[in-house]
Amino acid sequence: MGVGIEVATLNAWYGTNHTLQDINLHIPPNHVTALIGPSGCGKSTFVRCLNRLHETNPIARVTGVVRIGDLDIYKDAKPVEIRRRVGMVFQRPNPFPTMSIYDNVAAGLKLNGYHNRRSLDEIVERSLKDSALWGEVKDDLKKKSGASLSGGQQQRLCIARALAVDPEVLLMDEPASALDPVSTSKIEDLIFQLKSQYTIVIVTHNMQQAARVAEKTGFFLNGRMVEFDSTHKIFTNPSDKRTEDYITGRFG
Amino acid sequence: MVNDKVPEIHTAQAEPRVEPLATDGQPSAPEKAPENAPEISPVRRFLMGRGNSAFADSVFHWLMVLCALCIFGIVALIVWQLVVASQPSWHKFGFKFFYQAFVDPDTHQPMFWDPVNERFSALPFIYGTLVSSLLALLMAVPLAVGVAIFLTEMCPRVLRGPLAFMTELLAAIPSIIYGMWAVFVLVPVLREHVNPLLIHSLGWTGLFSDDNPTGLGFLAAGVILAVMILPIISSLTREVMTAVPHSQREAVLALGATRWEMIRMGVLRNARIGIVGGIMLGLGRALGETMAVTMVIGNTPEIHRSLLSNGSSMAAVIANEFAEAVSNMHLSALIEIGLALFIVTIIVNALAQLLVWAVTRGTPSQVH
Amino acid sequence: MSRDEFKIRYNMRVLTDHTITALAILATLIVIAPLLLIFGQVIYKGASSLNLAFFIRSPKPVGEMGGGMANAILGSGIMLGVASAIGVPIGIGGGIFLAEFGRGTKFANAIRFTADVLNGVPSIVMGLAIYSLIVIPQHHFSALSGGVALGIMMIPTVCRTTEEMLLMVPHAVREAALGLGVPNWRSVLSITVKTASPGIITGCMLAFARVAGETAPLIFTALGNQFWSASLDQPIAALPLQIYVYALSPYDDWHRLAWAGSLVLIVLIVLAVSLVRFVTSRGVLKGAS
Numbered sequence: 064m065g066v067g068i069e070v071a072t073l074n075a076w077y078g079t080n081h082t083l084q085d086i087n088l089h090i091p092p093n094h095v096t097a098l099i100g101p102s103g104c105g106k107s108t109f110v111r112c113l114n115r116l117h118e119t120n121p122i123a124r125v126t127g128v129v130r131i132g133d134l135d136i137y138k139d140a141k142p143v144e145i146r147r148r149v150g151m152v153f154q155r156p157n158p159f160p161t162m163s164i165y166d167n168v169a170a171g172l173k174l175n176g177y178h179n180r181r182s183l184d185e186i187v188e189r190s191l192k193d194s195a196l197w198g199e200v201k202d203d204l205k206k207k208s209g210a211s212l213s214g215g216q217q218q219r220l221c222i223a224r225a226l227a228v229d230p231e232v233l234l235m236d237e238p239a240s241a242l243d244p245v246s247t248s249k250i251e252d253l254i255f256q257l258k259s260q261y262t263i264v265i266v267t268h269n270m271q272q273a274a275r276v277a278e279k280t281g282f283f284l285n286g287r288m289v290e291f292d293s294t295h296k297i298f299t300n301p302s303d304k305r306t307e308d309y310i311t312g313r314f315g
Numbered sequence: 316m317v318n319d320k321v322p323e324i325h326t327a328q329a330e331p332r333v334e335p336l337a338t339d340g341q342p343s344a345p346e347k348a349p350e351n352a353p354e355i356s357p358v359r360r361f362l363m364g365r366g367n368s369a370f371a372d373s374v375f376h377w378l379m380v381l382c383a384l385c386i387f388g389i390v391a392l393i394v395w396q397l398v399v400a401s402q403p404s405w406h407k408f409g410f411k412f413f414y415q416a417f418v419d420p421d422t423h424q425p426m427f428w429d430p431v432n433e434r435f436s437a438l439p440f441i442y443g444t445l446v447s448s449l450l451a452l453l454m455a456v457p458l459a460v461g462v463a464i465f466l467t468e469m470c471p472r473v474l475r476g477p478l479a480f481m482t483e484l485l486a487a488i489p490s491i492i493y494g495m496w497a498v499f500v501l502v503p504v505l506r507e508h509v510n511p512l513l514i515h516s517l518g519w520t521g522l523f524s525d526d527n528p529t530g531l532g533f534l535a536a537g538v539i540l541a542v543m544i545l546p547i548i549s550s551l552t553r554e555v556m557t558a559v560p561h562s563q564r565e566a567v568l569a570l571g572a573t574r575w576e577m578i579r580m581g582v583l584r585n586a587r588i589g590i591v592g593g594i595m596l597g598l599g600r601a602l603g604e605t606m607a608v609t610m611v612i613g614n615t616p617e618i619h620r621s622l623l624s625n626g627s628s629m630a631a632v633i634a635n636e637f638a639e640a641v642s643n644m645h646l647s648a649l650i651e652i653g654l655a656l657f658i659v660t661i662i663v664n665a666l667a668q669l670l671v672w673a674v675t676r677g678t679p680s681q682v683h
Numbered sequence: 684m685s686r687d688e689f690k691i692r693y694n695m696r697v698l699t700d701h702t703i704t705a706l707a708i709l710a711t712l713i714v715i716a717p718l719l720l721i722f723g724q725v726i727y728k729g730a731s732s733l734n735l736a737f738f739i740r741s742p743k744p745v746g747e748m749g750g751g752m753a754n755a756i757l758g759s760g761i762m763l764g765v766a767s768a769i770g771v772p773i774g775i776g777g778g779i780f781l782a783e784f785g786r787g788t789k790f791a792n793a794i795r796f797t798a799d800v801l802n803g804v805p806s807i808v809m810g811l812a813i814y815s816l817i818v819i820p821q822h823h824f825s826a827l828s829g830g831v832a833l834g835i836m837m838i839p840t841v842c843r844t845t846e847e848m849l850l851m852v853p854h855a856v857r858e859a860a861l862g863l864g865v866p867n868w869r870s871v872l873s874i875t876v877k878t879a880s881p882g883i884i885t886g887c888m889l890a891f892a893r894v895a896g897e898t899a900p901l902i903f904t905a906l907g908n909q910f911w912s913a914s915l916d917q918p919i920a921a922l923p924l925q926i927y928v929y930a931l932s933p934y935d936d937w938h939r940l941a942w943a944g945s946l947v948l949i950v951l952i953v954l955a956v957s958l959v960r961f962v963t964s965r966g967v968l969k970g971a972s
Contacts, residue, residue, distance in 0.1 A: 116862060119861060143367045146862055147365070150863075155855060157855035157856055159859065161877050171865070174873055177362075182357075224863070228863060229362075372867045375871070376784060378776060379783070382775075382779075383842075384794075385773050386839060387793075390801065392812055393804075393808060396816050397811060399815065400811075458710045462707070462710050465708060465710065465711045466711070478715070481715055482714070484718060484953065485718050487892065488952065489897065490899070491896065491930075491948075492896070492949060496725070499724070549714070574700055575704070599803045603803075603804065603805025603806075603807070604805070605807045610930065630805055630807050633807055634902055638903050653807065653811040656805060656808060660804055663803075664799075
C-alpha cells in the first residue's frame with residue numbers, strides 16, 4: 064500500500080548552485096507520477112530529496128518540508144529510516160557485483176539484520192515475480208552473480224531488490240534510459256502493474272514514456288516546477304506556454 | 316504529441332484526482348482493490364523497528380579515524396624514541412657531532428669514530444652516504460630515463476608488459492639478496508677486472524687509487540645502489556611520461572619533428588618536474604639503503620678521496636655496530652646518526668612526493 | 684637556409700634520433716641484465732643447496748654439514764604473523780577512512796601524504812625506534828619487537844593500497860546500498876570493502892612480501908637465534924637475517940645455505956608480485972558495472 068507525498072517550499076543546492084527553487088507538490092498515493100523536463104532541470108535532484116539521498120553529497124543542502132504519509136522526513140526521522148521506506152531504482156542498473164541474484168534481492172533485508180531463512184526465500188521469490196524476473200532466473204538464484212545478467216534483467220533485479228523491503232514509495236530515476244526498447248517496454252509494463260501496490264514517482268526525459276505509464280505528470284524547468292496535472296491534460300492541453308513549448312519539442 | 320496509449324491511461328483514472336493530502340495508504344481510485352486497513356507487512360514492521368544505527372555508525376567512524384591517526388602516530392613514535400635515546404650523545408657533542416674530527420694519538424691521522432675512548436663524529440658516514448648515493452644517481456638516472464623512454468615511446472606493444480613486469484620485479488627484490496649478489500658476484504668482478512682498469516686509465520684523477528685490493532668500497536656500494544634505485548626512478552618517469560597528454564606529442568610531430576625531438580620537446584619538457592621528483596625518490600631510497608651497502612662498502616669509518624677505498628655510510632654503521640655496541644654513549648651516537656638519517660630521508664621524500672604529486676595530480680601509491 | 688644546409692641538418696637530426704633509440708635500447712638491456720644475472724645466480728647456487736633438510740633442520744654447529752634453516756623459516760613466520768596482525772587491520776582501517784570518510788578533506792590529504800613519505804623511510808630507522816620502545820624496557824631482544832617493527836612498516840603500504848582499491852568501487856554500488864537504507868557502517872564493510880576485497884587482499888600480500896625480505900629492522904629487535912625458538916619473548920631467527928649472517932661468515936657450507944635461503948625468499952616475492960599483477964590486470968572488480 065502506497066502513501067502520498069506532500070512537498071512544500073522545497074529548495075535544494077549543490078554548493079552555490081540553486082538546483083531546486085520553491086517546489087510545492089502533492090504526489091497522490093497508488094498512482095504513477097512522472098516528472099519530465101529538459102536535462103539539468105532538477106528532476107533527478109528532486110527525487111533524491113525524497114529519500115534524502117541528495118544530502119549525501121558534502122556540498123548539498125536542502126530546506127523545506129517533505130512529508131511522506133504523515134511523516135516529515137527531514138524533521139521526524141533519520142535518513143537511514145527513510146530510505147528503508149522509500150525505494151529507489153537508478154538510471155544505470157547497479158546490482159551488487161559480488162553477490163548472487165538471491166543475495167542481491169535479499170540485500171536490503173539481510174544487511175539490516177533479517178535472517179529468517181524461509182521467510183527470505185518467500186520474499187525473494189515474490190519480489191522477483193513482482194518484477195517479472197522470476198521465470199528467467201529461478202534456477203540460478205544462488206549460482207549466478209547479479210552482474211552476469213543482461214542490462215534489462217539487471218534493472219529488473221534492482222527493482223526486485225527495491226521491492227523486497229516493501230517500501231511505501233518507489234522512486235525511479237530514468238530507469239529505462241540505459242536499456243534497449245524491448246527491456247524498456249517490459250519495465251513500463253512492470254510499472255503499470257506495480258502501481259496498485261506502491262506510490263511510484265518516475266523521472267523520465269522520454270515524454271512518450273510519461274504518457275504511456277503515468278497518471279499525473281509534473282513538468283520541471285530550471286529548478287522550478289512549472290506545471291503539475293493529469294498526464295492527459297499536460298499532453299493535450301497544458302496551461303503554461305513553457306510546457307507546451309517543451310511538449311511540442313521547441314526545446315529540450 | 317498525443318500517442319496511442321493515452322486513452323488507456325485516460326480510462327484508468329476515471330476522475331482525475333488531485334489529492335490534497337497524504338493520508339496513509341487509503342486507496343482512492345475506485346477500481347483498485349484495497350486492502351482496507353493498512354496492514355503493515357512483517358517485513359515493513361521489522362524494518363521500522365530497526366533503529367537508525369547512529370551509535371554503530373559513530374563507533375565505526377571513530378575506529379577508522381583511530382586507524383588513520385596511527386600513521387601520524389608512527390611518525391611521532393619514531394621522532395620521540397630517537398630524540399630521547401640520542402640525548403646523551405647530543406648533550407655531549409652538540410652540533411659538532413656532524414663535522415668534528417679527532418686525531419689518533421698513535422698515527423696522528425684524522426680519526427672520527429672511537430668507541431673505546433667514546434669520541435664520535437658522524438662525518439665519515441655522512442661522507443660515505445653522500446658519495447655512494449651520488450655515484451648511484453650518476454649511474455642510475457641516465458639508464459632509468461633511457462629505459463623509461465624506451466618503454467613508453469619506442470617499445471613494441473607486445474614487449475611492454477613483460478619488460479615492465481621485469482622492472483617491477485627488480486623493485487621487489489629484497490636488499491639482502493642484492494647484497495648477496497653484490498658480495499659474491501659484483502665485488503669479485505670489480506676486484507679482478509673493473510678496478511684495475513679504472514686505476515690504470517683514470518688513476519690520474521685521484522679518484523681511483525690502488526690501496527684497496529678487496530673490491531669493496533664506495534664504488535661497489537654505488538653500483539649496487541644504482542641497480543636498486545633504477546626501478547623506482549624508471550617507473551616514476553614512465554608514469555609521468557604517460558601522463559603527458561597525447562595532444563602534446565601530436566603538436567610537436569605535426570611540426571615535422573623526429574621521434575627523439577618529439578620526446579624531448581613534447582614529453583620530457585612537460586614531465587621534467589615529475590622526473591626530478593622520481594630522481595629524488597631514488598635518492599631517498601639510496602640514502603637509507605642498509606643491507607646491500609653494509610655488505611660491500613667495507614665498514615671503515617674513514618674518509619678517503621679514492622672511490623675504491625673502504626668507507627661506511629650512516630645506515631651501514633648502525634647495522635654493523637649496533638648489536639655489539641656496549642657503552643651507552645656508543646649506542647646513543649648510533650641512534651643520533653639514525654635520527655639524522657630519518658630527518659634527511661623524510662625531507663627528501665616529502666619534496667619528491669610533492670613534485671610527483673604536482674605533476675600526476677593524484678597520489679599513486681608507491682610500493683617500493 | 685639553402686636546400687643543402689637543410690639536408691645536412693635534417694640528416695643530423697635523423698642520426699641523432701637513431702642514436703638515441705640505440706642508447707635507449709642499450710639502457711634497457713643494461714637494466715634487464717642485473718635482473719637476469721641475479722635471478723640466475725640465486726637459482727643456480729640456491730637450487731643445488733635446497734633440500735628437505737633445509738626446511739626441517741636447524742643450523743648445525745660450524746663445521747658440521749647438513750644443517751638447515753628451519754628455525755629461520757619458523758621465526759620469519761611467527762614475526763610475520765605478529766606483523767600482519769598489527770599491520771593489516773590498522774592499515775585497512777586507515778584505507779577505509781581515507782576512501783570513505785575523509786575524501787577531499789585536508790586531514791585525509793595530510794594522512795595520505797604522511798603515509799607515502801613513511802613508505803620511503805629507511806627500515807633501519809623503524810628498527811631503532813622499536814629497539815628504544817620495546818627492547819630497552821624489556822632488557823632483551825624478542826620476536827615480539829621484531830614483529831612489531833615489521834608491523835608498523837606494513838601499515839602505510841596497506842593503507843594506501845586499500846584506499847586505492849576502495850576508490851575503484853563505482854559510486855553506483857555505494858548509492859545502491861544507501862538507497863536501501865543500509866546503515867553506513869554495514870554498507871562500507873559488507874558492500875564496498877567486499878567488492879574491493881580481491882584488490883585489498885593483494886595489497887596486503889604485497890606488503891607482506893615486502894616486509895618478509897626486510898633484514899635491517901630485525902638486527903636489533905629480533906637479533907637472530909641459532910637455535911630453535913618459537914617464543915615471542917626470546918630472540919628469534921628470521922630468514923633474511925640468517926642469510927645475512929651466513930653470507931658474511933667465512934664458511935662455504937653456510938654460504939650455500941645463504942643461497943638456498945635467498946632462493947626461497949625470491950620465489951616468495953615473485954609469487955606475490957605475479958599474483959598482484961594477475962589480479963589487478965584482470966580487473967579487480969569482476970562484473971562491477
